[in-house]
Amino acid sequence: MNWRFITAGGLSALLIIGVFYYINSAFIVSEAGATLPNAEDNLKGESEFDKERASQQDDAGVHATNYISEYKTDSTDTSLEVFILDYTTKDIFDRYIFERTSELPHVVKLDYSNHTKTKYTEESARTAADLFSRYVDYKVALSFVELEVDLSAHSLRDVTFKLDERENIRRRYFTDNEYHYLFSQEAQVDEAALARLRIAHEDTLSKEERKALIVDALKAGNPAERDAFQPTLNMHRIDEIKNTYSNVNDRFNAVAAEFGTQVAQRFAKTWEERAQWQAKVKAYTRFRDGLMEQGLSHETMSESLAEYQRQHFTANEIKRLKVLTAR
Numbered sequence: 638m639n640w641r642f643i644t645a646g647g648l649s650a651l652l653i654i655g656v657f658y659y660i661n662s663a664f665i666v667s668e669a670g671a672t673l674p675n676a677e678d679n680l681k682g683e684s685e686f687d688k689e690r691a692s693q694q695d696d697a698g699v700h701a702t703n704y705i706s707e708y709k710t711d712s713t714d715t716s717l718e719v720f721i722l723d724y725t726t727k728d729i730f731d732r733y734i735f736e737r738t739s740e741l742p743h744v745v746k747l748d749y750s751n752h753t754k755t756k757y758t759e760e761s762a763r764t765a766a767d768l769f770s771r772y773v774d775y776k777v778a779l780s781f782v783e784l785e786v787d788l789s790a791h792s793l794r795d796v797t798f799k800l801d802e803r804e805n806i807r808r809r810y811f812t813d814n815e816y817h818y819l820f821s822q823e824a825q826v827d828e829a830a831l832a833r834l835r836i837a838h839e840d841t842l843s844k845e846e847r848k849a850l851i852v853d854a855l856k857a858g859n860p861a862e863r864d865a866f867q868p869t870l871n872m873h874r875i876d877e878i879k880n881t882y883s884n885v886n887d888r889f890n891a892v893a894a895e896f897g898t899q900v901a902q903r904f905a906k907t908w909e910e911r912a913q914w915q916a917k918v919k920a921y922t923r924f925r926d927g928l929m930e931q932g933l934s935h936e937t938m939s940e941s942l943a944e945y946q947r948q949h950f951t952a953n954e955i956k957r958l959k960v961l962t963a964r
Contacts, residue, residue, distance in 0.1 A: 720753070720761035722768070727819045730772050742777055746770045768815065775810040782806065800827055871896065875904060885909075917949060918961060925962070 733752075737745050749769045753762035782802060807820055875892055882888035885905070893901035924945055928938050946955050 717758045718756060718761075720757045720765040722815065722818050724818055724822065726768075727772075730769055733769075734773065734776065742773050746773055771810045772819075775806065778806050778810070779803070879904075879908065914954075917954075918958065921945065921949065921958060922962060 733749060734745060737748065740748070746766075746769065750766040753765045753769075756762070757765055804824070807816060811819060874895065878891045878895075879888060882891055885908075888908075889901050889905050892904055925942060928941055933941070946958065950958055
C-alpha cells in the first residue's frame, strides 16, 4: 500500500498565512532578500520562547517520570538512558521518520524498535517503541484524510471542521499525557491562528481595523508565535514610524533608537529610492497628460512616450511603469 506522511503543523502554517491573505496586507509577508530588523546583532539574545521552552522541558522531567514510573528497570548497563517523554519527543520522532520517508511504515517501526534497544533501558525502550509505533500509525491515518486547506476556497467553517477532525485522530491514538507533550503547543498555535482568521473574516471591520486587531493578537500571543512573527511585527512597527514622522531625519532617528543604526540606514535608503521612483512616475504622468492635451495623433503620442521612457527609465522600470500607468 502506498502511503505518505503528513507534515505536522502544516495546517497551522496555512492558517497563519491565510489570515493575511484575506486582508491583503503587504506588510505581513517577508519578501526574499528583505533584511528584517530582528536579524540585527543588537536584537539578538535569548527569546522569551527559549526561556519558556527551557522551563517546560524542566517541568517535563517531572511529568515524564510519572509517565514511566510504572516500569521498573532492572538493566545493569549504566550506559543506557531511560526514555523520557517531553516537548522534544515529537521533533525527534518527526526527524527519525523524515530520514526514512522511502521506507514502509512497518519497516520504520522495526528500525526504531531496534534503535531503542541500543539507546534505552530494557523496559523504557519498550515504552518508546510503543509510543513511536502509535505515532507512525497516527501519521498514516492523517495521510488518508484531506487536511490541507485552500483559504481562497474554504470557509471558516471548513477550516474549523478540519482542525476538529485532526484533533479527533490525535485523541484516538494517544493518552491525555502523551497528547500534552506531543501536540498541546501546536494546538495552542492553531487556536490562535483560527482566532486571527475569524478576525480576518469580520466584514463589519475595515481592512485597517482588522490589521490592527491581528497585530495586537500576535503581540499578545504565546512566545512561539511572537518569535515566529517577530519580523512581521518589526516591519509593522517600522511602517508606523514611517507614517508618524514626515521629516527624514526624525524618521531615521526613531528607527535607529528601536532597531539600531544599520537597520535605520537600510530603510532610509529604501525609502529614498522609493521616493525617487514615485517622483519619476509622477513626472512621466505629467508628460503624458501634457501630450494628451495637445491633441496629438495616437502614433505621434506613442512615439513621444516611448522616447521619454527610453531616456528616463531602465528596461525593467519601463515594465513596472506600464503596469502602474495603464488605463
